[in-house]
Amino acid sequence: MERLQMDDRNxxxxxxxxxxxxxxxxxxxxxYWQALKPIDSAVIIFYRIALMxxxxxxxxxxxxxxxxxxxxxxxxxxxxxxxxAAGIVITLNxxxxxxxxxxxxxxxxxxxxxxxxxxxxxxxVVFYKEKANxxxxxxxxxxxxxxxxxxxxxxxxxxxxxxxxxxxxxYSAIKKSVFLNPIxxxxxxxxxxxxxxxxxxxxxxxxxxxxxxxAGFGGEALLVFGSEKTALYDCxxxxxxxxxxxxxxxxxQARGRERLDYVLLSHTHYxxxxxxxxxxxRWPEVVVCAAAKAKSVFKSEGAKGTMKRLxxxxxxxxxxxxxxxxxxxxxxxxxxxxxxxxSIGFEYFAVLxxxxxxxxxxxxxxxxxxxxxxxxxxxxxxxxxxxxxxxxKSYQDTIVSAEKCKTYHAKQIICPHFGIFPEGFVxxxxxxxxxxxxxxxxxxxxxxxEGYTYEEILKEYEKKYWTAQRGKSQPKPAFLENAxxxxxxxxxxxxxxxxxxxxxx
Numbered sequence: 001m002e003r004l005q006m007d008d009r010n011x012x013x014x015x016x017x018x019x020x021x022x023x024x025x026x027x028x029x030x031x032y033w034q035a036l037k038p039i040d041s042a043v044i045i046f047y048r049i050a051l052m053x054x055x056x057x058x059x060x061x062x063x064x065x066x067x068x069x070x071x072x073x074x075x076x077x078x079x080x081x082x083x084x085a086a087g088i089v090i091t092l093n094x095x096x097x098x099x100x101x102x103x104x105x106x107x108x109x110x111x112x113x114x115x116x117x118x119x120x121x122x123x124x125v126v127f128y129k130e131k132a133n134x135x136x137x138x139x140x141x142x143x144x145x146x147x148x149x150x151x152x153x154x155x156x157x158x159x160x161x162x163x164x165x166x167x168x169x170x171y172s173a174i175k176k177s178v179f180l181n182p183i184x185x186x187x188x189x190x191x192x193x194x195x196x197x198x199x200x201x202x203x204x205x206x207x208x209x210x211x212x213x214x215a216g217f218g219g220e221a222l223l224v225f226g227s228e229k230t231a232l233y234d235c236x237x238x239x240x241x242x243x244x245x246x247x248x249x250x251x252x253q254a255r256g257r258e259r260l261d262y263v264l265l266s267h268t269h270y271x272x273x274x275x276x277x278x279x280x281x282r283w284p285e286v287v288v289c290a291a292a293k294a295k296s297v298f299k300s301e302g303a304k305g306t307m308k309r310l311x312x313x314x315x316x317x318x319x320x321x322x323x324x325x326x327x328x329x330x331x332x333x334x335x336x337x338x339x340x341x342x343s344i345g346f347e348y349f350a351v352l353x354x355x356x357x358x359x360x361x362x363x364x365x366x367x368x369x370x371x372x373x374x375x376x377x378x379x380x381x382x383x384x385x386x387x388x389x390x391x392x393k394s395y396q397d398t399i400v401s402a403e404k405c406k407t408y409h410a411k412q413i414i415c416p417h418f419g420i421f422p423e424g425f426v427x428x429x430x431x432x433x434x435x436x437x438x439x440x441x442x443x444x445x446x447x448x449x450e451g452y453t454y455e456e457i458l459k460e461y462e463k464k465y466w467t468a469q470r471g472k473s474q475p476k477p478a479f480l481e482n483a484x485x486x487x488x489x490x491x492x493x494x495x496x497x498x499x500x501x502x503x504x505x
Contacts, residue, residue, distance in 0.1 A: 026113065033101045041099040043204055048094060049190055049197040056187035064184070072180060073188045079178065086174045087189035093167040100160045111150050112164025118143050119169035127173065221275065222373070222414065223251055224366060226344025229261035233364065233373050234416070238274030238325040239315035245275075245282055259283060262342060264349065265290035265332075266375045266416065267358040268297045270307040271314065271478070277329035287333045289342060291353065293360035295332040304330065310478050317475045336362065354378065354405065356398030357390050363405060370411030377401040379433040381418045387429075387436040388465075392485040395441055395493065399434055406430035440465075441490050448495040457487050 033044065060069055073083060100109045121140055124130040132140070151158060178185060221244055222233040230252065236244055248260060260283040266272055268290070280286060297303045304327040311325040336342065340351040342364075352363040356377035364373045377398045379387040391398045406427060413421040413429065421429060443464065447457045461483050470479065 030101045030106050030109065033098055041102045044098050045095045046197040046200045049091060049193050050201060053187065053190040053194040056183050056190065059183050060187055082174060082178055083188040084192055086171055087193055089167055089171045089174060090189060091193055093164060093171060096160065096163050096167065105160050108158050108160040109164060111158050111161035115147055115161055115165030116168045118147065119165050120172050123169055123173050223248060224344065225255060226347045228345030230257055231262035231264055231344055232260060233264045234266055234272045235263065235275040235279055237271050237314050238311040239319050239321055241275040241278035245278060260286045262286065263288045264342065264364050265294060267361045268294045269358065270310040273330065274311050277326045280329045280331060288331055289334045289336050290332045291360035291362050292335045295335060297360060298330040298332060310481065313475045313477045352404060352408065354401035356394050356401050358393050365408065365410055372405065372408065372410035372413045374405060374413055374415050376416050378405055378430060379436065381415050381421065381429065387433050389433065389437040389440050390482060390486065391437060391489065392482055393489065395437065395490060398437060402430040402433050441494065444487055444490045445494055448491050454487065458483060461487060
């Protein structure tokens with residue numbers, strides 16, 4: 001009898017520690033889900049189902065003979081039904097939880113998981129005739145009172161919290177009839193849902209709405225909400241315009257706004273202005289801000305022809321669409337220059353001219369937050385050890401632009417084709433860019449001084465800088481187009497005889 005009591009105490013201690021650890025870990029999960037933005041909640045849910053199955057399968061295969069792994073699942077129809085039902089209910093619970101966190105209902109999710117153990121206890125007493133001693137009853141009463149205080153303070157019926165609490169309690173009740181290793185049980189629960197999840201994942205990724213790319217391949221558009229006005233930084237590629245317009249409209253509606261006030265262009269390349277004609281058509285009153293040079297570029301039929309050609313090359317490379325790319329409606333409404341400010345309420349964008357990549361490259365700094373949206377004149381970070389340089393117009397201008405951005409001392413940087421920089425990397429980045437830019441220049445010049453022709457330098461440049469990974473975000477025709485400009489500029493400016501012996505028109 002005494003031994004049984006000791007076993008019960010040990011079981012209780014293990015259970016208590018497990019519950020505390022589980023809930024502590026669960027409390028940090030909202031931070032993780034928020035970190036996955038801007039990936040859509042539905043995408044996260046389907047990935048969670050598929051990855052949960054893979055992790056559980058690997059864990060079970062390590063501990064159990066694979067031939068025997070699925071036998072307990074098919075021992076009876078009742079067990080099979082239990083696993084399928086449990087899988088559906090827990091998926092509903094996961095889905096509601098992830099959606100609620102990413103939609104901004106974190107308080108309700110907390111209430112839901114505060115409610116869940118209370119409902120489980122009630123289920124145990126009512127349906128399974130479990131006995132609750134006075135201490136358990138007192139704790140349930142306190143928990144119920146705490147929940148009522150939260151509901152009264154919230155001042156509305158917490159439907160999300162009720163859904164989370166009830167669905168997990170139902171899941172717990174279903175699982176009570178199964179005596180099996182928890183990981184193996186979870187494997188069975190996700191087995192039937194995984195094929196569906198994989199089909200949806202493949203469809204979403206192929207359509208460009210999945211988790212692997214969130215802004216289209218190689219192009220992005222960032223929506224900034226000020227206290228009074230809304231600005232869009234760059235527009236991304238033309239083939240992404242349909243989803244881009246939907247995303248902007250949904251974001252505006254969610255914040256009770258009807259119009260897009262500004263478009264800020266970093267420069268006029270196809271992967272940054274591709275969707276501009278569709279944006280100006282959807283919001284005709286929008287003010288497009290860019291450099292003076294951008295205005296003349298948009299009047300050039302040759303430049304627009306290049307934008308259309310490269311935009312359609314990207315469309316063919318990264319989508320199944322065959323819709324012609326439009327370049328009608330490209331415009332600049334407000335010419336901006338060094339020292340200008342674009343107000344969006346309490347906040348404003350400070351304007352920096354940063355030529356080098358193009359003559360019209362601009363950098364914008366959101367103040368007072370100190371967030372710098374760099375142009376490609378100061379490169380594209382690929383990882384903490386690598387920067388892709390792109391001195392298409394002027395190598396020296398890119399070096400000056402990097403120094404200008406460094407001395408601004410921004411608090412945070414958002415880099416094109418990369419995103420937000422790691423903490424503590426802001427000042428070091430511009431020194432890193434100068435280093436990589438010099439290495440690229442020296443590589444090209446070493447070939448030029450060895451007597452390589454322009455075409456031969458281009459081939460060597462492609463061998464060194466073109467990779468399959470780079471091809472996932474940039475069509476090869478666009479890479480080669482940039483390479484020709486970079487090589488021509490470096491050789492013509494710094495090469496033998498000012499490039500007359502090697503460069504080509």
